[in-house]
Amino acid sequence: MKRILICMLCALLLTGCTDVRTRRSPDVLALDTAEPTRAAMHATQNDEIISAGVMHPLLFREALENAAGAEISPGHLSLLMVSGNPAPVLPELLQSQEIAPTCKVLYVPDGACTLLESGNAPETGQLDAAVSTGMLPLRTADLIYGDLCGGSGVSAVPAWLHERLTLMLLDADGVQSALSENACRGLALLGGRFETFSFDADGAPCTVRSVSLRISAAVAHDQLCISVCGSVRAETAHRPAAELLLSEMVSSALTETAQAAGADLLFLYEAACKSRLPGIRSCSQSQWRSMLMTAAYQTDLRVTA
Amino acid sequence: MRCTVQKSNTRRAPAWSALQTAAILLLCRLTVFFCCPAPYTAAYAMGMLAAVLLQAALLLPLAKLRHRLQIPAPMLWIYRGFALFLAAYYAASGLRLMHMLHCPSPHLLPALFLLTLLYTVSRTQAATARTAVLLLVITAAAMLLLPVSGFRAAHAVSLYLPGNARAAFFREFRHSGELALLPVLLTHAKPQEQYAPHALTAVCIGRAAVLPLTVLLGTVQNGRLTAWEGSPFFLLLARTPLSDAVRTDGFWLLLAAGCAVLCVTFALQQAIPPRARPVRAALLAVPACAGLTLLLSRTGYDGTGLGIAALLLGAALPYACLLYNKIKGIAAMPRKEV
Structure with missing residues (x-):
């Protein structure tokens, strides 16, 4: 018991938790x-x-x-x-x-x-x-x-x-440019760390329940093509309007970050590695940035109940 | 398996259970794993798994050995020298971890480390084995919390980040020094014919399952932080607190330090001849280990060659002993059927 007490005293002294008040x-x-x-x-x-x-x-x-x-x-x-x-x-x-x-x-x-x-x-x-x-x-x-x-x-x-x-x-x-509110919301939607996600869809409230979006990268006609597709489960009275607004948010997030500034905030590089695009693993940061700025972006998003 | 060292050398050899043998070997590997600064990637996990499988393929035949092992005195001295070197390697790894984590009282910690070692090395090997089981249980329980607490922050796509599987493969060999202690360690198991194969299997399964899975978890949690200078395991811990208020870094720091002390103690106890007086032997072995540790820290030795030598020593020593005994005409001890 004495040994254990000595060990505990040493641990307390060494971890520096003796002067909390000051x-x-x-x-x-x-x-x-x-x-x-x-x-x-x-x-x-x-x-x-x-x-x-x-x-x-x-x-x-x-x-x-x-x-x-x-x-x-x-x-x-x-x-x-x-x-x-x-x-x-x-x-x-x-x-x-x-x-x-x-x-x-x-x-x-x-x-x-x-x-x-x-x-x-x-x-x-x-x-x-x-x-x-x-x-x-x-x-x-x-x-x-x-x-x-x-x-x-x-x-x-x-x-x-x-x-x-x-x-x-x-x-x-x-620090470079500020993002629009739509782009911020699109990034939040793609990041998926929110607890509630509500917005006004053509005069009716829309609440997102869950998001299942997949980001993929491909090369078509020597051009990088990034696409976001999947579904969003939401409660709304105006599904087409909600779909349009959510698509706008995701598109804004992609165009204002990746297309305008070559910013890869959505693990696009990893998605490109997953798709095994040629030469992607040896690509430098500046090369990847240039590729993102010249890439084509597609969004295919569906709202389900 | 039935293997034993000569009776004259086993006067104080303890009787260990399969769990104790496996626990001490797994803790040795975990200690080096905690201290390793290599960033986590899926390639790291793959390289590690390939190395562990190869090591298992080389070591598992030891469980089939049906002869009593008599390690000749010259080989036993090589083994002891290796154990001393291994102890210094563990101590250097532990100190490097303390340095990486910016531990408080940097001068007091090595002194405390040294005093603790003097005490623990002079204790019996049975006490070391019991402590190893306790520490392994605590470590396993704490590791189970990691995926639970960090589930929301994971990015599965990080698994596709490029990495070097070949480097990971060779790194695993560098970090497998404890395998050299396997042949003699298995002579401690009681009764050997029942527990030694179990211990070997537990070590192989534990290494193949726990470590690569932890690396994979670290990959999806740490994501792009591959340029982080320091232990990626502690980065993983810092990024996965139980809540905003509860952090577990301090607990893990103490646990890692405890594991390091235990591994150094274990290796030093293997280096000490069984007939030596415990306190006197500790007073000789600990300063020798401290000197070697200082040397390894100054030269920045990363264990290259240590793992390969350890694996060769671990896998080949029993067979070399059998061959040596046959050449020298040393009669094998009476065989007992399993």
Whole structure:
């Protein structure tokens, strides 16, 4: 028994769970990556905002610790707000394990810290609600990083633009264009991580119950052809209108991401590998991006009761 | 199968059940699996499965061996040297994992690791076997939670991501050092003729089923994160929390560290001659292992050659012993029919 107690004491001391009361745990962290680089956080314990200037975004913890006079533990961080270019910052934060892979990310065009300090930043719950109602697809730090490293090197990041949530395309050079509401909903529909998905179909409500869509890739006449086909089970009084609207959402998602910017957010590369397209396995990110921009896109979607 | 080492060498050899023998061998493989930084792909699972099947084909005939095995003293010393090297390899893998996971107290951990080893190596082999079963049960139960908790985040199309099956095949051999300990380990089983074949079969099935399936699960869960620097197993854990509030990374970290300590202990106990005094032997073996570990960590040794040598040693040692005994005219112990 004595040995077990000694082992447990050692484990407790080594895992660093002895100073919970003095430590600050942020739920929201804001990083201004553009000059002057700044960091701000909302500490959950006493509902206070702590901010500090930092030399490098990765050094935010030390700067905030000095400003707060307490140890900072970002283990329970649920939202990372970034302004400037998030592309180089995100992989570094993930690899150094400063943020959890499933941490949500929100892009703010400028002044992420100022937004948090002024109290005008969106609540974490707003982003969660947007995902669960199918307004936005789920985009966590690991998914954004995965798209930047794999696929075509273009990802999409949730953004707070003109006081509303949307999606913006992101590559190594920085944030590019914003997507339309239809494209965001189409991506959410194809991602399938929503809890409820409702919309107005010609004056009558339509609620999606389940989605069974298949993405396939083929080469026809030396051109890549990406097609989305399958069925959506929905409750609606106007099935043709619902079918048309859902098809528009999926088409917008494909044209605004893959066709317009060569962004592969829907595992199109993997679908092409599955179809064993010639030379696809040795294709570089830039080649795949060019192929996506010149590809043809088809949508064949049916609504069933 | 009926195989045993010379009676003079087995004074303190414990009597292990098939489950204990299988548990210790499976835990050794799992420990290296947790520490391996190779990204998960379907090709990885295929290469791994092919290697495991080949290893099973080479090792399963051992279960048919109907002669009592007498390992000659020179071969026994080669075996002990290999076990010491293997212990250092496990220790280096464990430390690399701690480094990859950015563990707190980086200087205190190796010291604690060393002290724990001094204690565990001086214990009996029977205690090691009992602990192995306990750890294997905990690991298996925890692994069962993985597909349940991460089901929604899976992308089955990730299975088509390109990968290198050949590299995975050879990597599996590099990580199979524990197979060398098989012949002598089977002499611990009680009664050998009943339990040794069961242990062998359990090891082969466990390796062929659990590891490739975990890699496949990791492939569909981790998706495009193949450029991740670190253990993909812990990435898989971080991406599949039980809920937003409950994370299991800490539990797995302690479990992986526990498995590493157990494997090093087991390998060192195999390296120590049975007649040696436990505490004195531990005081000699643990620093020797620590020195080798430091050497392996500094040179960045990844186990190339270790697995091939282990497999050859594991599969060929019993037959080599029989041949040696025949040439030297050493009479085999009386045979008993199974």
